[in-house]
Amino acid sequence: MRFKGKIAVISGASRGIGRATALQLGREGASVVVNYKKNREAADAVAAEIQASGGQALVVQADIEDEAQIVAMYERVRETYGRVDIVVANAAASAFKPLEQIRGYHIDKTFKLTIHGFLFLTQQALPMMPSGGRIVAVSGWDSFRFLNGHGVLGAAKAAMESMVRYLAVELGGRGINVTGVCPGPIETDSFTIYANRTQTDAQREYYDRVWLPYVPSGRFGKASEIAEVIAFLASPASSWINGQTIIADGGLSITADPRT
Numbered sequence: 001m002r003f004k005g006k007i008a009v010i011s012g013a014s015r016g017i018g019r020a021t022a023l024q025l026g027r028e029g030a031s032v033v034v035n036y037k038k039n040r041e042a043a044d045a046v047a048a049e050i051q052a053s054g055g056q057a058l059v060v061q062a063d064i065e066d067e068a069q070i071v072a073m074y075e076r077v078r079e080t081y082g083r084v085d086i087v088v089a090n091a092a093a094s095a096f097k098p099l100e101q102i103r104g105y106h107i108d109k110t111f112k113l114t115i116h117g118f119l120f121l122t123q124q125a126l127p128m129m130p131s132g133g134r135i136v137a138v139s140g141w142d143s144f145r146f147l148n149g150h151g152v153l154g155a156a157k158a159a160m161e162s163m164v165r166y167l168a169v170e171l172g173g174r175g176i177n178v179t180g181v182c183p184g185p186i187e188t189d190s191f192t193i194y195a196n197r198t199q200t201d202a203q204r205e206y207y208d209r210v211w212l213p214y215v216p217s218g219r220f221g222k223a224s225e226i227a228e229v230i231a232f233l234a235s236p237a238s239s240w241i242n243g244q245t246i247i248a249d250g251g252l253s254i255t256a257d258p259r260t
Contacts, residue, residue: 002235004029007081009073011035011064011121012091014042016188017138020223021088021230022046026055028231030086033077034059037091064091064117065109074124084125086234089118090138094156096149107152114156115163122167122178131175134234137164138226139182139245145253157182161245168243177242179233184249185211186221214256221250 008025012018014036023046026032032050034057036043047057058080062073077084093113095106122135139161141147142154160180167178185207212218229248232238247253 001029002231002237003086006030006085007033007077007083008086008088008234009033009035009077009084009121009125010088010090011062011117012037014039014046016090017183017186017223017226017230018088018090019046020227021090022057023049023053024224024227024231025086025234026050026057027053029055031056031058031081033057033073035062035064035073035091037061037063064121065112067116067120070117070120070124074128078128083128083130085129085133087121087125087129087133087135088138088230088234089121089136089160091117092138092140092153092157094150094153096153097151098149099151102152110152110156111159114153115159118160118163126171126176129176132236133174133176134238135167135171135176135178136230136233137161137178137180137245138230139180141182141184141249141253143182145256164245165243172242177233177238179238179241179243180245181226181229181233182245182247182249183226184215184221184247184252186223186226188223211252211256214252215249216251216255219250221248 003025008030010018010022013022013034022032022034034043034046043059047059050057060073060076062069094110118137137160139157142150143157164178164180
């Protein structure tokens with residue numbers, strides 16, 4: 001029960017890594033703010049599972065691209081709990097296109113969610129966050145490796161990792177640690193959708209054929225495994241880790257052929 005009595009805000013918590021993280025922290029005693037954008041049914045299901053495991057959950061709709069909606073979400077948190085101990089910036093979206101096809105609104109939307117959203121989630125939490133607080137940003141392999149169609153999202157995630165370093169320095173004196181986790185290929189709904197739609201020659205089969213042999217364990221990761229990393233970074237055990245983005249890819253990045 002590492003998080004008993006702690007209040008955790010998780011953006012994009014209705015599915016994928018966000019969902020797995022919400023369940024992980026909830027099982028360990030946290031009161032979890034389950035943020036979602038559109039799918040209330042999925043968010044309610046996450047909250048119900050947290051409550052069934054003995055945790056508490058508050059479901060709050062907010063588009064993380066919209067600062068006013070972030071403010072409104074934190075007003076609910078203030079009214080309900082009065083403070084925030086953990087923020088996990090997980091929500092992400094982009095247009096998966098080659099850069100020559102990218103338009104200005106694709107860039108604006110991607111960076112508004114990934115960069116503006118991360119910063120505003122942090123800013124609004126700070127007045128309620130005591131010493132010992134934890135902020136964790138969910139980055140991605142596209143921040144440093146080529147993924148087909150990920151040019152804009154990869155740039156945004158790289159900027160997010162830079163912001164992690166700056167926030168760690170700026171907030172360190174207040175006893176607040178800021179870290180990131182950078183997952184490699186993870187078996188989530190988003191990964192399946194992306195892999196099956198970005199190339200006509202079966203991108204998923206390409207991943208299985210070209211990447212999978214380089215993963216030492218011979219499989220792609222699970223959302224629950226990334227949730228465990230996030231939980232560690234959100235816990236007191238990570239007190240001497242600050243400003244770092246931890247790569248969690250099963251060793252793929254150190255073994256993969258650089259031509260892939």
